[in-house]
Amino acid sequence: MSSERVTSDLLLTLVNTRPSENGRVDQLDDVPGLTAWLAGAGLTVADPVTGADVAAARELRDALTDILRVHCGCGDASAAEAEAYLRAVAVRYPVVLRVTVDGVTAEASQTGIPGVFGTVLAAAADLSARGAWPRLKLCKNPSCHAGFFDKTRNQSGQFCGAACNSQMSMRAYRSRRRTAPTP
Ligand SMILES: [Zn+2]
Structure with missing residues (x-):
């Protein structure tokens, strides 16, 4: 699995x-x-998760979702609020750079839940780089609005899969037929 795949x-x-x-x-x-999400993502934390962590995770998720909504050109989506939110939380969940001969990677500088959110932001930085x-x-x-990684050559993908x-x-097709003039 490529690391691009892992971060996305x-x-x-x-x-x-x-x-x-x-x-x-x-x-x-x-x-x-x-x-359960942390376990599934392989991100275990030592301290028990709290309700405040859940609220913070949802906020981060929803802000990232708004960015992805603009990437797909869904409606008249704007991400200004999400960008402002992400700018603020990036201070709370800082990432540091690891510079090696092979390249530069961003990593969370904290442990626990703040480290998890930092890892999420570092993954975004990696994809952007x-x-x-x-x-x-x-x-x-x-009715879906699932997040997906657009693998098309010209970045024109609009749906998460063949079913959608x-x-x-x-x-x-049906709406074209409905609006087509009857002979
Ligand atoms: Zn879909």
Whole structure:
């Protein structure tokens, strides 16, 4: 697995804890939810997770979601509020640079939950350094809105997968037929 994949996967697993009309349930709605997400992401913390951690995780998730919404050009999405929020929390969850012969990587400078959030921000920095940040998008199917990594050559992907693609093509076809003049 490439490290680009690893960093995008971490961000996507966070964004995709959001509920959706097509069946995803909110996985970050309580302490057990956040604990399970941490375990699934391989990010274990020594201290017990608190309700405040859950609230902070949701805020970070929702701000990142807003950025991905702009990446997909969904509606008239604006990320100004999310950018301001992320600028503020980046101070709370700082990352440091590790400079080696092979390259420079960003890493969280703290442990515990602040370290986890720092790792999330470091993953975003890593994707951005690879020029892949705009490829992290939300699916344009309104009943889905899952985060996905756009692998298309010209960065034109709009849907998280074939199912959403065909569902939306079908919907567009039907609405064209409805509006077509009858002979
Ligand atoms: Zn989708």
